[in-house]
Structures are given as C-alpha cells and as structure tokens.
Amino acid sequence: MTTSRATRRAETTQESRRLLIAAATDLFAERGYRQTTFEDIAARSGVSRGSIPWHFGNKEGLLAAVVEQVVEQLRVDADALEPGSVDQALDRLVEFTRSPSTRLFVTLLAEAVEPDSPPHKRYGDLHRALRDQVRAKVEEVDLPDGVGAEELSTVLLGAIMGIHLQWRIAPDAVDLERTYSTVGALLRSVMPFGS
Template identity: 30%
Template sequence: MSSRPRAEMIEETRAKLIASARQAFARLGYAKTSMDDLTAEAGLTRGALYHHFGDKQGLLAAVVEQIDTEMDGRLDAISAQVGDSWEGFVQRCRAYLQMAQEPEIRRIVLQDARAVLGQRLPAQEHCIESLERRLQALAEAGLISAAGGPALARLINGSLVEAALWIAAAEQPEPHLEQALAALELLLRGLRQA
C-alpha cells in the first residue's frame, strides 16, 4: 500500500487526466479525441476518467476551468502592470481579445466548449462578477459613471465574448482582431467619464 495520502493520489490522477485531455483537445479537437487513447496516454483507465469527471463533457469542463483560471491570472497580471486603473482595464480588455488567437484558447474555450457545454460556460459568472467589481472600482474613482452596475458588466462581457468568438472562428483571425480592437476602443471611449 502506498504511503502517500489518498487525497494526493486523487489530485495526481485528476491532474494527469486534465493534462492529457488538454493536449488532445488542443491537438485533435473535442469530437476527434478518443477517451481510450487519452486515458492510455495518461497511463490510466477509462474508469478513472468516469470516476473523477463523470464523462467526456465533465472532463472538457475541467479543462476549460483550468484554462479560464490561467487566462484570468494573465489578465490580472496585465492589469497590475499598468499603474493607472483605467488603462489597466483597457489593456485587460484588449488582451482578452488577443487571446482569442491563441490556438489552445481558440479551439478548446471558444469553439469546442461553446459547442459542447452550451452558451453558459462554467467560469462565465465568475468573469462577470470580476468585471463588475472592476467597473465598480472605476466608478468609485470617478472614471466611469456609476449607473451601469451588473447590467454594464454583462454588456461588456457579452461584447468581449462575442468578439472573441468571431475572432476565433475566422480563418484569418488577424483582420478580425484589428477590427475588434478598434471597436473596443470606441466602446470604451464612450464609457469613460469626461
């Protein structure tokens, strides 16, 4: 019997499955990823996958959650690097759209997850709440109107997500990104208090 704690072994198994799925989903896409190949690559059984994630969709949701968490960390770092809170917010929005070109985010988060998991992705409410807090801070600093609240957070989040989906779906994403960044600038300029 192993001397390692059970919780550590469970976490290791989950991490192996997520890492293997993340690579396979990015390389082959969700539909073409074989659960037998994926679990064999991780050195585990299909039973382990079903035990920890329920099914292939559950595994995809876990992969998306991991990528979303990493994206949020990257966006937080971008915001933190800029001393000005408004400029930090603007750079964060721009970076989110730029991430739509990254192959892993493009395929797993913006294409497969949307198609398989539906319109409301697991981390979307967290993103909206985070955006609402940022907008509230900007309003308290007098940089934007305080009138928007949760509706404003949903409108901005929806705009960013839809633009990211549009970028990700394009065969040539660069022109779409350029157009989206220009439109974002116009949108944010209207939000800013004079």
Template identity: 35%
Template sequence: MTVPGHRRADEIGAGSRRRILDAAEELFAERGFDRTSFADVARRSGISRGSIPWHFQNKNGLVMAVAERAVRRIWPAGRYRSAPSLTEVFAETAQPAEDGNSALVFMILVEALDDRGVVHEHYKEFIRRRYEGIEVLLRARRPADADPGGAAERERAAAVALNGALIGIHLQALVDPETVDMDAALIALASMFERNTADVWSG
C-alpha cells in the first residue's frame, strides 16, 4: 500500500532511494540493524514499505547499501593523497560523530565482526582504505636513506596501530561522550605522531 498522497511511480526514483537510505542510516545508528524493520524505515522516510524492496530487494540489500554509502562518504577514495598532514585528516574524522555517522560506523563494525554478515567485506574495505591512506602519508615522509623493504613493513605496522587508535577514540566518545573530547583526542594523537614520525623507520 502506498503512502497517502504518493503514487508508486513517485517512490522509485533517485530521490526516494536517498530518503530511504537517510532514514535507514538514522535508524541503524539509533537502534541497530536487528531492531530496525522496513516498516520503521517507511515511517521515517515517508516512502511506503512496499516500495523499499523495489530499491533494495531485502533488508540485507538495504544494510549493504547503507554500509557502502557510509564508507564512500566518510572516507572517500584518494582523500589521504590530497591531505598535507595526519593532523588535518584525523581532525576531519571527528566531524561524522556530530551527525550520527560515528555511531553508524560502529553499528556496521558490530555487524562486520560476523564474517558471515552481509557487511563484513564492506567494513574490511573501510578499514583497509584507512590504513592504506595513512601509509600514503607516511611514505611521503620516508627518509631518503631508509631501506624500502623494511620501511614499507614499518609503515604498514604504524598505519594499523594508528587506525586502531582512531577506532578506540571514536568508541570511547560513543560510550562516554560527556567525558571524551573526541576532537581534542584525535588532534592530540595526530600531533604526537607527527612529532615522532622518525621512530617509524628507526631501529
């Protein structure tokens, strides 16, 4: 049954798809995947429940579409190549928390922990994109006399460690937002690392 005042033809365009995704993102961040139904998304988006499967087939398809869009928006491909410093990149990661995207990313993480889950591969891509991007920034600072093979290994290890710290800071801010100043913590992490980048290639 179509929402009153709407025709089915009005509910199958790009604008309707975007409204469904926006509503699903909000609801997934608020309630989680399991506690969100097509009926909930229909009420929040103003699109009839019967039109949602036309766009996404089923709930798994909707979850995957939300995960894909979140990854593309929060960490667009090539972002690190255009950023001059880790401080700038890390500071940007605080912004998604203000509109609920940080909570959404962690809901996706919970789903991704099950390697049979529908978003497992998409979240793995998200993680890889972040630490590979950090590697790009580290490589630009690599000393000219560093051994390329050893330097690459150290850069990967440092990037994975930094990415883990980023995830941890976001998690703390979600659990205890009154105490954790995420902007300050992220900038402090980047600043500390920027001051000690030589340690990546030493020893």
C-alpha cells in the first residue's frame, strides 16, 4: 500500500470515528442511551452500522468514547482559562450550559442513577474528571482555613450541575448570566480570586 493511500485510509477512519461520536453524542442527548440504536447512529452519521463495533467494540465502548471526548473538550477549555479568572470562567460556564450538546448530561442522568446501567459507570467517570478539573482551578488560589480543594470542587460542580439542570427544565425561569454572576460574587466574597 502506498503512503498516500495509507494516509487517506487513516484519515477516512478518523473521520468515520468522529462522525460516529458526534452522532452518538447528539442521539444520546436527544433519546437517551438505551433508546438509541446502532441503526439510529449509522443513519445520523452517514457511516455504516458495521463500523460502530469495529471502532468501539460495542455500544458501551461508544458511550465511553463520547464521555472521553466531552471530558477532553472540557479539559482544553479549562486549560485555556487564566489562573484565578472568575469572570472568564463564568462566561465559559454560560456558553457551556447553553451548548446543545450539554443536554447529554441531563438525559444520561436519568439512566445513570440505576447502578446496573452502562451509563452509571461512565457518568461516575465523567463526574470524577469534572471534579478533577474544577479542583485543579481551585488549587490555583489560597483557600480559606477549613475549606478543602476536594470538597469545594464537589460543591462547585454540584452548583453548576444544579443550575444547568434547572435551566434545561425551565429556561425562562433561570437567568444563567445573573445566576452564575451570583456564584462568582459568593466565591469572591470568601476567596482571593482575580477578576
């Protein structure tokens, strides 16, 4: 096989994988994990159904790839933040919450609470990764006495998730900008963040 042919094949493989993950992300967000089939994903992505097990092994492997991609994108976004910049972080949270793909978190939550469901472990992995990212940012500032980075990360992630859930259910009743601004004001009142 020539180098250019091998390169084209590798590019096609990567593009198929990308399309499958994008389609699965959208469908899992719209319908849930259990209600989404390989046929649905193939139709949405334009990639053959047989490619799914070839790329991911099974549906749970595809779910793992979806969660890994979400975590990686959040890590990239978090790494781009200036240390201690609460305003920048809050602006990103508003953008993140409004993003159509974040509906995935709410949809999977209903299935993830069942301990034997495939989303249960993946959702736990997602929460762990998000807490780690929040903790990394929290550790950039001096915390008040008695406030641990791990516990504060859990509290902040819980607030973000709760705000997101409330906004998804009743977007007219929750003003994201004002709500996240209030979170920022509370943080600034007890911690030495920059603006």
